[in-house]
Amino acid sequence: MEQAIEMAVENVRAGRGGPFAALVVKDGAVIASGVNLVTSSNDPTAHAEIVAIRAACQALGRFQLSGCDLYATCEPCPMCLGAIYWARISRVFFAGTRADAATAGFDDAFIYQEVAAPIDARRVPMIALLPEQGQRAFDAWRKQSGRIAY
Numbered sequence: 116m117e118q119a120i121e122m123a124v125e126n127v128r129a130g131r132g133g134p135f136a137a138l139v140v141k142d143g144a145v146i147a148s149g150v151n152l153v154t155s156s157n158d159p160t161a162h163a164e165i166v167a168i169r170a171a172c173q174a175l176g177r178f179q180l181s182g183c184d185l186y187a188t189c190e191p192c193p194m195c196l197g198a199i200y201w202a203r204i205s206r207v208f209f210a211g212t213r214a215d216a217a218t219a220g221f222d223d224a225f226i227y228q229e230v231a232a233p234i235d236a237r238r239v240p241m242i243a244l245l246p247e248q249g250q251r252a253f254d255a256w257r258k259q260s261g262r263i264a265y
Contacts, residue, residue: 116186116210118145123163123188126150133221137163137187139171139180139204146183147171163187164195168202178265179203189216192223193230201265 122136132151139147149166153159164187172178181203189211191199199207213223225238234241256262 116188116208119148119186119188120210122148122150131155132161134219135163135188137167137185139167139183139185141171141175141180141183146174160194162192162195164191165198168198168204172202181205184208189213189221192216192221193226 119136119138122138123134126132126136127134132153132155135151137149138145147167147170149163149168149170151163152161152166164185167185168180171180171183179202183202183204184206185199185204185208187195187207187209190209190213191207192213216222217224229237229239
């Protein structure tokens with residue numbers, strides 16, 4: 116965790132992004148790291164955890180990280196939390212809480228509220244189009260004999 120915290124501090128000092136860093140660890144060894152690069156890369160998904168997860172998947176040559184731990188300088192936001200579950204990370208260790216992040220100007224409480232809200236009550240309009248035709252992609256997936264489940 117100390118390494119991640121130092122990375123986060125350095126990221127701020129270097130002006131690359133927000134005060135966040137993450138490490139992916141397997142069998143006691145760091146296999147990947149990431150810092151927040153949202154503003155420097157103009158990528159709203161470039162959170163430290165996402166950057167580290169992408170690098171770990173590349174390093175291991177697989178899209179799931181079971182058996183790996185994630186060390187993050189802050190409690191993961193909803194996007195990162197989703198990625199953590201999709202990646203099948205075994206454990207998450209974090210230093211700061213979402214309340215700590217909010218006091219520093221990184222408040223994601225509204226996203227938690229939006230996820231819990233019915234689709235028709237969300238701030239960003241969500242409009243279903245062509246739902247029947249949209250099933251074609253799922254039908255093709257179900258029929259695909261060589262599909263890789265995830």
